[in-house]
Amino acid sequence: MQKRIKSANSLRSKSEIVLRNTVVASLILFFLVFFYIPIFAAFYGSFHLWNPLKGQFKPIGLKNWQTVLNNSLFWFSMKNTGVFSIVAVAARVIIGLLLASALFSKLVKARSFFRMLYYMPTITPMVAVAFVWKNMYDPQFGLLNQLLGSKINWLFDGRYAMIAILLLTIWKDFGYAVVIFLGGMYSLPMDCFEAAEIDGANARQRFFRITLPLLKPTVIFIVITSFISYFQTYIPVMVLTQGGPGTKTYLASYLIFDQAFSKYNFGYASAMSFILFLIIAILTAVSFKAAGENGQ
């Protein structure tokens, strides 16, 4: 914990009170209006047969919740979401750390050029790149099979479809991790590295003994924010597989999006998103706790 210097009896200045009150009041107002009230509206709606198009808003008690809990597709897609998120987060952290430390090294020339390249997928709109990859996955004329010399039907073979979605996601997002880790590395105190170098620590020792422990807050930050965003992935599924073959690549968010915006089953979709929300909340709390216990 950061040590607070401000002594208990030091008077708060007027400007501090003004600034504090303005900021806190606007935060509360903003998040109330644009998050908590809508969340409450949606929660309330989850107990209703709610179809905004038909002007339907009929109380039906726990029916939506019961349907969700008994819906095997929902739980299957939750499992998919879990696997998808774990793999995507792990890949993002590992590739990100690896490339960031390579780019951090003074041995490499043209670092900004590489940084630029790695960040390109991140800055291209997802819908557009998803279509590019859909073309690359074609079994007959796709680029991927030509390069690998394989004959895999990436998007229609149950064994590969999720891998295909993961490949696109990892490719699209690793640049973000590289940039954040690099930012974290540059903000580390240089004298630690210099001291370690003088002590004769080799590159690997320096990475595991100094860089990684110091970078821990950044790693936790990436892990948590990535989990949150991967739990909400739906665009790649929408463009690449539409959940197929069968239901093999259904992700929870895709199911929710489909129920909400193509079937307009708002009550049902809200119930599902609340369960998703609860799971994310628990996971986040656990990660924070784990991070806290490790002395962060």
Add this chain to the structure above:
Amino acid sequence: MKHLTRRALSLVLALALLLSACGAFAEESTIIGSTIQYDTSKPINNGEDIAVEFWYWTGSDKLFQAVVDEYTAIHPNVKITLVENPWDDYWTKLPLALQGKDGPAIFNVHNSYHENVIGYLAPYDIPVEDLEADFVGVSAHIIDGKVYYTDYGMMTATMYYNKAMWAAAGLTEADIPKTWDEFREVAKKLTIRDENGNLVQAGFSFNGGAQGDVLGMQYQYGQNLFTADNKVSFNNDAIKAVIQRMKDIYEVDGSGDYNFGNNSGDNFGQGMIAMYLGWGFMHGLFQSLWPETEFGSFEIPTPTEEVPYAYHRYNGESTFGVNKNAPADQQAVAQDIIRFFLAKDALQKQFVLANSVFPAKKSLAEDADILGVSSIAVLANHIDRYIWPGPMPSAVENNMKIALEDIFYNGADIETALKNAEETCNMELEGSEFVSVEPQYTYASEAK
């Protein structure tokens, strides 16, 4: 710009004066249409300027531009803004936009999203009898004595075949199959494999979305898609027979493969496959995307030589909808545009040809240009033997798609997959107000 429109306006006014001066001539030339008539000399919105939005989905810009151009040529005081949206997004955005007062006054409708928009539609101000006099299939669209949209054409599936491959396999016109057994023999002849047994050319392919056709071929066995209480029936012998035959074509005959191309429509155009069961719109798509591929069409085969209960399902291509929440003056313009569109045969024909659908307008049933389109011509003899189940909610096709992918790609057995899909689908239909119009089919009494 303003000067121009004003000048055009005064020109039109002068013209109108001139026309009304020579009475008899004007009367003949200003009325379009037979029963539904449109009087081009009648001003709209008292001739005052008005602007309306007209929404449609991507892929038909020229058609809608034609409607706008022809209409505004008659009524220069109306400014129509066309708003284009991609198909999927259209159905997300339109219903939300219709909730408020500032939604589009007029918009394109598709009956698969019937339930999402019907609550926002104003009924046509054209008497139902007039509509029925000019168009077929209106009766299925009457709700409490009113029509909110109807069909300008009926789209269904026909078999497309690649003419060059047909000839190369030594086949002639006489070999065009009537039954599925004959079809399977032809498909075998059209299949080419290399020395390792790898497919080079598939005789037939249904990869990438056969659900629309599986939900149609069961009618050939006299099996309706919906039960009397408006639930779907997937797990029945007719659908099982249809799916088993599809599997056999690939697995027993070897005339195709699940991994040989993922989009049979595109693959047909690319020259990978010899025969493809496609809906009317593919005709135009083939011509524009793959002009080198020469193709013909024949009617979908049937289980026996006898005339079936129905050959397939058809789906209506809908006329436009009027937003009931739009301001009254805009609604009046929208109603007027629709009357104009329905009355004018040339526009009807343009829409019918662009989508290769069978015209719903009776005056176009014998039109030589329309019957010149092979995929329409093959239907002309017995278009009455195609059935419309009503505006099926998209859940029906979606769940059949899942079942088929489970069977074809994930190795699920037919019975289990269909049973699951039927259960899920009926659960999803619970809140729906969908009512099957299968009982209104001319030959409904022949159903099993």
Add this chain to the structure above:
Amino acid sequence: MKTMRIKSLVLTFLLLAFSIITILPFLWMLASSFKTNAEISALSQHFLPQNPTWENYENALSKMAFLRYFLNSLSYAFVLSVITIYTSAIAGFVLCKYEFRGRQMVFGMVIATMMVPGVVTIIPRYSMMQYLGWLNQFQALIIPSLFTAFGIFLMRQSCTAVPDEILEAARIDGANEFYIFHRIVIPMLRNTVASMAIFQFLWAWEDYLWPYLMIRSESKQLLSIALNMFSGRYSTDYAGLFAATSIAIIPVVICYLIFQKQFIQGIASSAVKG
């Protein structure tokens, strides 16, 4: 020194190999943007177009008001970034450096919103915008995004690195809190400001669902949404999409390069100070 050379070569080679994987889809897209749709989906494939054509670019530019969409996206992303960076910094500062009752609660309330799946809040928000009459208005894009939980989290994290002694010293010198925030804290947060600028700008740049639902008229449309215009009901115009995406990327890359310079400067200065 020799081993350093070899190490340097090996590292560079690895980075290069990874760059190729990264860039290949883009090169393929760029090459394909000069092909016809028939060639893109032809059975025999070549990386380079056999009969290069400018047609797709001409179509893309004539079909959509490309420059207008681009400027719309640019101003949206710019305005949103500037606003959210400022609001995040000030909120992060207050939540980090001020002790007051309920501070943890307010921070928790903000952070918890990061976990809410976006689909939950979209419909009530849509109705809100409709009620306010903000549909198709620029403020419908800006106002609901004035604060971002992510940004506040980021800024609060980096505020912990700002030594309290400096703030205390300034206070003793008679500086008020606004002065302290603007003149002392913000410059010390440069690193985070620069990275947030990049993230915020690019998120806004590829933002899809919300602007899509809000903006209706073509004159206010954003580029990321316009790109989807190439997927028709029955088929996707890949050639057109690739051409449009190729042009859409170039300006973003330039923007990124400009921001990256500041980014590096920010990092450098904070690294020197330790």
